[in-house]
Amino acid sequence: MSQVMEEWVTHFRTFGFLLCKQMFSGEEMEALSDAFDAAMKTARGDAPEPDLRQDDRGYSAIRQQVNNTIPPFIPFFDYAPDVFYPLLDDERIVSVFRNLMGDDFRITVTEGLIHAGGSGWHHDNVAREGYFTMRAAIYLDPLGPEDGCLSVIPGSHFTQFRDALGTDTDQRSIKSIEMLGTPAEAVPGKYDLVNEPGDVLFMNHKLFHSALSSKSGRRTIHINATQNIPPES
Ligand SMILES: O=C(O)CCC(=O)C(=O)O
Numbered sequence: 001m002s003q004v005m006e007e008w009v010t011h012f013r014t015f016g017f018l019l020c021k022q023m024f025s026g027e028e029m030e031a032l033s034d035a036f037d038a039a040m041k042t043a044r045g046d047a048p049e050p051d052l053r054q055d056d057r058g059y060s061a062i063r064q065q066v067n068n069t070i071p072p073f074i075p076f077f078d079y080a081p082d083v084f085y086p087l088l089d090d091e092r093i094v095s096v097f098r099n100l101m102g103d104d105f106r107i108t109v110t111e112g113l114i115h116a117g118g119s120g121w122h123h124d125n126v127a128r129e130g131y132f133t134m135r136a137a138i139y140l141d142p143l144g145p146e147d148g149c150l151s152v153i154p155g156s157h158f159t160q161f162r163d164a165l166g167t168d169t170d171q172r173s174i175k176s177i178e179m180l181g182t183p184a185e186a187v188p189g190k191y192d193l194v195n196e197p198g199d200v201l202f203m204n205h206k207l208f209h210s211a212l213s214s215k216s217g218r219r220t221i222h223i224n225a226t227q228n229i230p231p232e233s
Pocket of ligand 1 (some may be wrong): 117
């Protein structure tokens with residue numbers, strides 16, 4: 001393993017995320033951005049604009065999310081296979097997956113999202129103790145905190161810390177984090193992942209994350225992956 005990769009792996013294991021700056025060139029991002037817009041338009045039946053709705057906190061209530069788990073069950077990448085499928089064996093992405101999860105990892109869900117607004121504090125899948133699942137996120141737009149760049153609570157992928165922050169995932173919103181006596185924007189440890197197109201964010205699904213802005217239209221490509229976790233005996 002190269003020294004840089006060793007540092008990346010240590011960073012990911014310690015903090016629960018890794019932001020790789022400028023992994024893709026401007027030209028590659030332009031191709032992804034154009035293909036993304038065309039794919040989303042086709043997926044919504046050629047409607048000029050997506051149906052985006054916010055809740056009263058400015059979070060996404062209805063967003064455009066296209067993947068093989070949501071009707072019509074067409075994988076997002078199938079809308080522009082020439083542009084999207086190469087991401088799945090792009091060595092820049094795959095080498096990070098491989099070094100974090102081992103050779104025997106699986107890509108699970110790939111998807112495109114247009115957010116209607118922000119996302120409240122939550123974590124995603126909690127694989128059982130000793131294992132994890134993860135995501136590579138490619139945000140297509142420049143995003144600072146005022147635009148809803150992703151914020152994380154570093155270290156919250158560790159069970160004891162995550163459980164202390166809250167475990168009610170029924171609504172994919174963590175109730176207890178809202179009972180800490182601080183507004184969502186002022187949660188101690190909040191770390192903003194300022195994005196430039198070309199950056200790739202790798203994140204353990206157990207990590208608390210949010211996007212605290214009501215700005216509409218953030219575009220993301222997710223590639224979700226899992227260790228090949230043996231069944232529980
Ligand atoms: O708003 C975002 O960018 C985060 C989306 C997210 O957390 C999710 O879909 O699980």
